[in-house]
Amino acid sequence: MTLETPPGYAPLSEATLPAFLAAVPALANRLGGTPADWRVNEVGDGNLNLVFLVEGPGHDGRTAGLCVKQSLPYLRLVGEGWPLDLNRAWFEQRAMALHAAGAAGRAPALLHYDPALYAIVMERLSPHVILRRGLVQGIRYPKLAEHVSDYLAGTLYATSDLALPASKKRPLVAAFTANDALCRLTEDVIFTQPYMKHPHNRWTSPQLDATAEAVRTDTAWKLAASRLKLKFMASPEALIHGDLHTGSIMVTETDTRVIDPEFAFFGPMGFDVGAIIGNLLLNYLSQDGHATEEHPRDAYQDWVLATVEELWTLFRAKFLHLWRTSGEGDAYPAALFAGPEGTACLETERRTYLDRLFTDALGFAGAKITRRILGLAHNMDLETIADPDLRALCETRCLALARSLMVETGRYPTIKSVTEAARHVRRTVTAVGPVDRRGLGWDAL
Amino acid sequence: MTLETPPGYAPLSEATLPAFLAAVPALANRLGGTPADWRVNEVGDGNLNLVFLVEGPGHDGRTAGLCVKQSLPYLRLVGEGWPLDLNRAWFEQRAMALHAAGAAGRAPALLHYDPALYAIVMERLSPHVILRRGLVQGIRYPKLAEHVSDYLAGTLYATSDLALPASKKRPLVAAFTANDALCRLTEDVIFTQPYMKHPHNRWTSPQLDATAEAVRTDTAWKLAASRLKLKFMASPEALIHGDLHTGSIMVTETDTRVIDPEFAFFGPMGFDVGAIIGNLLLNYLSQDGHATEEHPRDAYQDWVLATVEELWTLFRAKFLHLWRTSGEGDAYPAALFAGPEGTACLETERRTYLDRLFTDALGFAGAKITRRILGLAHNMDLETIADPDLRALCETRCLALARSLMVETGRYPTIKSVTEAARHVRRTVTAVGPVDRRGLGWDAL
Structure with a gap:
């Protein structure tokens, strides 16, 4: 990482994501079990960001999932040579909240936002x-x-x-x-x-x-x-x-x-x-x-x-x-x-x-x-x-x-x-x- | 004054204006002499604000003038029953500064802004x-x-x-x-x-x-x-x-x-x-x-x-x-x-x-x-x-x-x-x- 980023920001990884989620009780409860039980996959094939899918044992025998999307400080499609404002995550979660009022159920549910990590936690869509x-x-x-x-x-x-x-x-x-x-x-x-x-x-x-x-x-x-x-x-x-x-x-x-x-x-x-x-x-x-x-x-x-x-x-x-x-x-x-x-x-x-x-x-x-x-x-x-x-x-x-x-x-x-x-x-x-x-x-x- | 106003705000008057101007060296120098020499008239005949014209002895025998415009917390035309945001003074002085860049000399010169008093000090136009x-x-x-x-x-x-x-x-x-x-x-x-x-x-x-x-x-x-x-x-x-x-x-x-x-x-x-x-x-x-x-x-x-x-x-x-x-x-x-x-x-x-x-x-x-x-x-x-x-x-x-x-x-x-x-x-x-x-x-x- 050669780009300067704000204090407290670091890109999440499959290894560090469980600890991040475990610190938010509502998310940990939703996944069920313990962090050791959670499976994490980075799947961001898009142009801009890190995207993780997380699966936990859930409750009542039904597995539970989450999706975590985190801004990277550059345009992923092009590379670190094209820096891009991390704040886009803030705008995304704010738009999700405002749009949900007008079109309930037509977007994944917003579950959590971490302003320091520029990370949005939302409903995992499956089998979409x-x-x-x-x-x-x-x-x-x-x-x-x-x-x-x-x-x-x-x-x-x-x-x-x-x-x-x-x-x-x-x-x-x-x-x-x-x-x-x-x-x-x-x-x-x-x-x-x-x-x-x-x-x-x-x-x-x-x-x-x-x-x-x-x-x-x-x-x-x-x-x-x-x-x-x-x-x-x-x-x-x-x-x-x-x-x-x-x-x-x-x-x-x-x-x-x-x-x-x-x-x-x-x-x-x-x-x-x-x-x-x-x-x-x-x-x-x-x-x-x-x-x-x-x-x-x-x-x-x-x-x-x-x-x-x-x-x-x-x-x-x-x-x-x-x-x-x-x-x-x-x-x-x-x-x-x-x-x-x-x-x-x-x-x-x-x-x-x-x-x-x-x-x-x-x-x-x-x-x-x-x-x-x-x-x-x-x-x-x-x-x-x-x-x-x-x-x-x-x-x-x-x-x-x-x-x-x-x-x-x-x-x-x-x-x-x-x-x-x-x-x-x-x-x-x-x-x-x-x-x-x-x-x-x-x-x- | 029955309306609540921010700490530090008080309407200026002909009596209090000289002390306000004296505290800003550039304005006091412009007027010349001492505050006791300054003549102040409240002339706001408009709909919204207090407006004072100030004249001082100036320098080289030529009198000098200033105009002070202060927001009141209500619409003057209607009275205290119609409260109106004091911040309009901030917008006014900001617009004056931005517009001066595009149309120099077509507005009075902006000399000073006091954010606590919501007061703009500008060139006095005379004999306009x-x-x-x-x-x-x-x-x-x-x-x-x-x-x-x-x-x-x-x-x-x-x-x-x-x-x-x-x-x-x-x-x-x-x-x-x-x-x-x-x-x-x-x-x-x-x-x-x-x-x-x-x-x-x-x-x-x-x-x-x-x-x-x-x-x-x-x-x-x-x-x-x-x-x-x-x-x-x-x-x-x-x-x-x-x-x-x-x-x-x-x-x-x-x-x-x-x-x-x-x-x-x-x-x-x-x-x-x-x-x-x-x-x-x-x-x-x-x-x-x-x-x-x-x-x-x-x-x-x-x-x-x-x-x-x-x-x-x-x-x-x-x-x-x-x-x-x-x-x-x-x-x-x-x-x-x-x-x-x-x-x-x-x-x-x-x-x-x-x-x-x-x-x-x-x-x-x-x-x-x-x-x-x-x-x-x-x-x-x-x-x-x-x-x-x-x-x-x-x-x-x-x-x-x-x-x-x-x-x-x-x-x-x-x-x-x-x-x-x-x-x-x-x-x-x-x-x-x-x-x-x-x-x-x-x-x-």
Whole structure:
């Protein structure tokens, strides 16, 4: 460890974790037995942190588990050369607590936080798997859209100016502005670096070399990315998760939990909604790299797009329902909109609000797709396609869709038009090469 | 004093002020002589605070002056029944310091801040008068548009995401979220109370009784106010003054200084721009209440509208110039827009940005006019019109223009169209009564 860390901080290990847990009676009781009985595995395969799963004998013959997530003082994906604020653990546990109020049961339960070790202890999810892995394997999750829309509508509405009085929201906004390091990371690696020459960028080479170069001179695309960046920086609409891709969701066929809100801050709601939609669209277009004659993926791809449609449709309905039936926010004071005319007017305004949120989400979805192909962090959806030519073709389709969502955002009136565009791109983009700057060719759609 | 205040706080008085100033060597030196030589006058005629002017013998035969502004723990306009956070003095002096960097010389110099007494010591402006008083008297200020546009462009640009890196802006945003009390005051008295029955409201009665009642059932007007309120609450574009009416500007024929930024926080730039435009438009429409046969005001009214046009035109040009020539902000990274195509694209984007800011400003201008006629705080521009029927007529014209700016905002492409609407209202609204919900009658314009 060459990086300086605060007094009292040290990375936990499989060897030191039992003593840490034993010192917190509620955790020790939950695991049962004695520390010697506890099995610990470090499983952090993510980009940023240490993650330990702990199993104890529990009580009544049923084993009990915990998950411990600890910040490292650098970006694990890159190494110690990229220091990263330990405080992200504080923001994560705070967001977990605030989000639990809006979307109970859609995230692991928060059990303990140790501020000196920057360590969060939470419910261990079992037998959950990371959604992205399941999607790459072609597994269906029939409750996914239902549950993720619960999470999105619940967390975003509850922390917005629609539900929260301004005097309660302002101190929360202030607290999360300190999550500067992770906001900056998003600003850099999502909205800036993929559109310029940067040592962090990589792509399927040489297949996408010309594509990446063309993006760097595509002024309309760069302008769209910059507008989205400004929206990201200065739209404190709600406490957003900030990193809601398919790797931040754990699933079984009947349960869905959102994890890892360490990027949380008060930002545009469309960023979360767009993140999950963008990652599902990317997965849809990656399936052609995984399909075989024995195991075609066409029907599965239909399911992925149906899930995108359902997710948005349910989110919209649930958000509207919450707004109609609850909230003490200072925006649109109820007293001003009593009576039939006021009620009708406010309902129109709600729909306008959601239409604007939809447009934001599509732009962000495009930005999230682009960065996974040209930027620092890539997705296993595409990375596990062994044939680089086939992978590059899938990626070219992704980029064509992403650019259209960002540059031609106004062309998408409904979620159906988005899934149709995804199908269109899959059908019509048949060769690797720079993305057509004339857009998707809507006349043919 | 029945309100509880922090230890060390006590309201200053003409008697105790000299000892306070004598304890700060730089201030005592500036005044010259001994405390016994200093003349102190309490002159706070505003709504919120104690204000003292101090004069000392100075040096070299030239007298020297200071101004001391101290927070009271309540809203002076209403009395001790309305407590108000003392900390507003902290926000004011912090805003003065930050704004001085962007618009040097357009505000009194900040000389000292006493955190225990919540007292700001600043340059005494002399022979400056409050702009509003001068306007009511029909005095021209040839440099007004030039100077106020300097202030607006300089302060707003310098504290925006265009000029300030996100990591520097975020802590400032956080610090000013604590100005909750004054933000809430704006949210309540500007955006909410004038549109409902509320004990704080007053208006010229009985002349405007039907008008006020009609506003309370004018759904389109209330919706516009609510949208503006949400924009006010959640658009941290720049450190705005927050109360930039014509009573917050001190002038001579050659100098202009902005005072009283105690409402400062990170909000929408259009709120400041709209505040000054709205107050000038209100003044224009109030002049008919002051004109006499001997002293007609028509030519002066032309000057007021010419100043509105010049102010916006200069602001726009100066803001664009600053953006083209300076700034290290994270929005629209320069590296992405090098070369002729990038430069041209960014220039178009800048103009789009200013067009949007213009639209925001018009809506806020309308809201600022409305609250001065139906809400808590009124303007001497209208209040000093002795004949209540004539006053009510002027106010009816103000409200017709205000509603149009708020509800028909999209109908105003240029500042010229705004001043034309003001002339139109003056010409066509000839009777007191509820504002026509069909709008300004644009076909006749």
